[in-house]
Amino acid sequence: MSAVISTVKLHMNRRETTFLVPLYITGMVAVFSVLISLVFWRSGSQPGSAEWIQGSQSNPGIVYALLSFLVYLGVSSVATTFPFALTLGATRRSFTVGTLLWAAITSAYVAAILAVLSVVERATDHWFVGFYVFDVYVLGAGDIGRLLPIVFLGVLTALTVGGVFASAWVRFGARGPQLIAAGVVIVIAAALIVVVPAAAEIAEAFQLWWLAVAALAAIALSSTGTWLLLRPAVVR
Amino acid sequence: MFTEDAPIFQQLAARIADDILAGVHPEESPVPSATDLAVFHQINPATASKGVNVLVDLGALYKKRGIGVFVATGARELLRTNRRAEFRREYVAPLVREARALDIDRATLRQMIDDEESSQQ
Amino acid sequence: MTNAIDMQAVTRRFGESTALDAVDVTVPEGSICGLLGRNGAGKTTMMSIIAGQDRPSSGRVEVLGQEPFENESVLAMLSFVRDNQRYPDDYRLHHVLRIAPDFAPHWSEEVAAELVDGFRIPARTPIKKFSRGQLSSVAIVLGLASRAPVTLLDEPYLGLDVTARALFHDMLLRDYAAHPRTIVLSTHLVQESEALFDRVVILDGGTVRVSSEAEDVRDLAFTLSGATDVVQGLTARSTVLSTHTVAGLMSATVWGALDDESRTTARDLGARVAPASLHELVAAIGEHRPEPADLALHEKKGVRA
Numbered sequence: 001m002s003a004v005i006s007t008v009k010l011h012m013n014r015r016e017t018t019f020l021v022p023l024y025i026t027g028m029v030a031v032f033s034v035l036i037s038l039v040f041w042r043s044g045s046q047p048g049s050a051e052w053i054q055g056s057q058s059n060p061g062i063v064y065a066l067l068s069f070l071v072y073l074g075v076s077s078v079a080t081t082f083p084f085a086l087t088l089g090a091t092r093r094s095f096t097v098g099t100l101l102w103a104a105i106t107s108a109y110v111a112a113i114l115a116v117l118s119v120v121e122r123a124t125d126h127w128f129v130g131f132y133v134f135d136v137y138v139l140g141a142g143d144i145g146r147l148l149p150i151v152f153l154g155v156l157t158a159l160t161v162g163g164v165f166a167s168a169w170v171r172f173g174a175r176g177p178q179l180i181a182a183g184v185v186i187v188i189a190a191a192l193i194v195v196v197p198a199a200a201e202i203a204e205a206f207q208l209w210w211l212a213v214a215a216l217a218a219i220a221l222s223s224t225g226t227w228l229l230l231r232p233a234v235v236r
Numbered sequence: 237m238f239t240e241d242a243p244i245f246q247q248l249a250a251r252i253a254d255d256i257l258a259g260v261h262p263e264e265s266p267v268p269s270a271t272d273l274a275v276f277h278q279i280n281p282a283t284a285s286k287g288v289n290v291l292v293d294l295g296a297l298y299k300k301r302g303i304g305v306f307v308a309t310g311a312r313e314l315l316r317t318n319r320r321a322e323f324r325r326e327y328v329a330p331l332v333r334e335a336r337a338l339d340i341d342r343a344t345l346r347q348m349i350d351d352e353e354s355s356q357q
Numbered sequence: 358m359t360n361a362i363d364m365q366a367v368t369r370r371f372g373e374s375t376a377l378d379a380v381d382v383t384v385p386e387g388s389i390c391g392l393l394g395r396n397g398a399g400k401t402t403m404m405s406i407i408a409g410q411d412r413p414s415s416g417r418v419e420v421l422g423q424e425p426f427e428n429e430s431v432l433a434m435l436s437f438v439r440d441n442q443r444y445p446d447d448y449r450l451h452h453v454l455r456i457a458p459d460f461a462p463h464w465s466e467e468v469a470a471e472l473v474d475g476f477r478i479p480a481r482t483p484i485k486k487f488s489r490g491q492l493s494s495v496a497i498v499l500g501l502a503s504r505a506p507v508t509l510l511d512e513p514y515l516g517l518d519v520t521a522r523a524l525f526h527d528m529l530l531r532d533y534a535a536h537p538r539t540i541v542l543s544t545h546l547v548q549e550s551e552a553l554f555d556r557v558v559i560l561d562g563g564t565v566r567v568s569s570e571a572e573d574v575r576d577l578a579f580t581l582s583g584a585t586d587v588v589q590g591l592t593a594r595s596t597v598l599s600t601h602t603v604a605g606l607m608s609a610t611v612w613g614a615l616d617d618e619s620r621t622t623a624r625d626l627g628a629r630v631a632p633a634s635l636h637e638l639v640a641a642i643g644e645h646r647p648e649p650a651d652l653a654l655h656e657k658k659g660v661r662a
Contacts (some may be wrong), residue, residue: 003429006459010459026513090432102440232412234405236405240631240632270534275531275534278523280552280571282388327377
């Protein structure tokens with residue numbers, strides 16, 4: 001158990017990358033959102049109008065910006081940290097468990113930050129001028145009850161998927177991630193082939209919790225894959 | 237440092253003996269610990285202890301438990317006696333052998349020794 | 358004396374190639390063991406297996422009486438930094454010093470601080486940008502400050518300047534004397550390090566050619582030099598590891614001890630006989646392409662202690 005906690009601390013050791021970079025990115029996205037809002041404002045759109053709110057809330061910038069960083073973070077949590085963890089004396093088992101635990105903590109941290117910012121945004125009547133950065137559809141449109149699971153599961157998915165790709169790299173070299181990617185493409189294509197005829201009905205019946213289930217499945221698959229890949233992995 | 241001609245522990249023992257003979261370590265004074273010798277000469281501590289033990293076994297050094305290793309009374313005389321026995325083997329034998337190889341006759345060799353002695357005085 | 362490391366018939370294959378071939382090595386507790394041999398002899402693979410970072414294809418390895426692979430209690434007692442160690446992205450020295458004690462129960466801040474200061478390891482430069490010598494310095498800090506009961510040092514001298522090498526020896530011997538442990542050190546700088554060892558293992562092509570007390574190495578082989586025909590005549594029936602010739606003169610490094618009769622003959626014929634030094638032996642073994650019969654001969658002579 002102690003080695004699991006130590007592995008969590010090993011990941012947390014990169015304090016700036018884990019705790020501050022998500023803030024920087026969030027800040028950058030806020031700045032960009034404000035700039036875009038200003039462009040709309042200058043082009044005649046009125047803050048507070050229905051059309052304005054509709055447009056602002058559709059902005060998914062925050063998701064794209066955070067996502068690529070989080071996948072990188074997931075990759076580096078295994079690719080370069082695993083060899084060092086073994087050197088320090090972690091077992092593969094404690095490393096895998098510790099890494100998952102760290103990913104959960106990081107996800108909770110990001111979810112909490114976005115929740116706080118979202119609450120502040122609404123409490124200040126969207127920063128007093130009607131700017132929507134966090135009160136957007138992809139984050140539950142201001143509903144904290146939705147924002148927390150969306151962000152938590154989304155971040156955890158990004159981190160663990162990054163992790164499993166890196167594990168394949170540690171285990172098999174450059175071919176590993178390619179094989180996984182090919183496998184995922186084939187599975188998705190196969191699923192589409194099956195599902196496409198009923199696409200319209202499925203889209204109609206779509207429920208948000210389907211995404212949650214999909215995220216949980218991705219997290220579970222990635223974590224299991226990471227363990228299976230790292231268990232016999234040899235550092236050379 | 238050390239040469240490859242003999243095991244290091246023997247060379248270390250010889251060096252401590254040299255120091256005792258030269259008066260660097262007077263009788264009843266402590267000699268450096270095996271650890272200090274190991275660090276100083278950058279050799280394995282076990283090798284250093286072995287070197288010290290050569291002189292302990294000989295009676296030139298003795299151990300005071302928990303305090304250290306000291307030069308025994310009479311160590312210089314003891315070492316000198318020992319060295320005299322070695323002297324013939326280590327110095328005289330090769331001297332005579334080399335002299336023979338160079339066709340230096342006995343009288344010339346004696347003369348050389350006498351000259352050397354007076355030049356060192 | 359109990360063994361800190363016990364490898365029995367350890368073989369490690371990577372696809373077609375065999376990195377270690379039926380390796381039997383024991384290292385007693387409380388010794389400094391030199392692990393020597395040419396590049397590709399299997400030194401790092403052997404250390405990886407001892408450290409539980411790799412697993413033998415067949416055979417058995419025990420460290421402090423237990424299998425090291427995935428064994429948390431053994432790994433806590435073990436330190437191994439490989440010569441090409443990777444560190445997490447954007448790591449600097451302070452990251453290493455902050456996390457290492459978490460995994461090393463016997464970690465010494467004093468040893469770490471003294472080494473960091475002595476080696477002048479830069480604090481602000483990312484480890485990714487470190488020079489070879491600076492990387493070696495970090496590895497030595499991890500290895501020595503951990504005070505791990507089993508400490509494996511993989512090529513610790515790479516890129517170190519003379520001052521740094523002396524500091525390393527100084528710290529190693531001082532701290533080893535105060536906190537005895539088992540140290541395995543692989544290196545090519547045989548002459549520089551041989552006085553540190555009380556045990557020696559020489560690998561060649563994945564097999565153990567020598568595993569003995571450092572002191573007994575002097576008796577394992579001898580060098581004979583003199584006129585080529587004399588040396589050839591005297592060594593005709595011996596296992597000659599390597600020879601060097603120049604204008605009618607030959608120097609041969611030969612397995613085993615020279616019997617008194619041959620010694621007298623050698624002297625009468627004007628050939629010089631001397632025990633092979635450790636570095637001569639390592640070089641000669643590295644040069645030698647053994648015949649199966651030769652290997653059997655070594656077994657018989659009890660070279661594998």
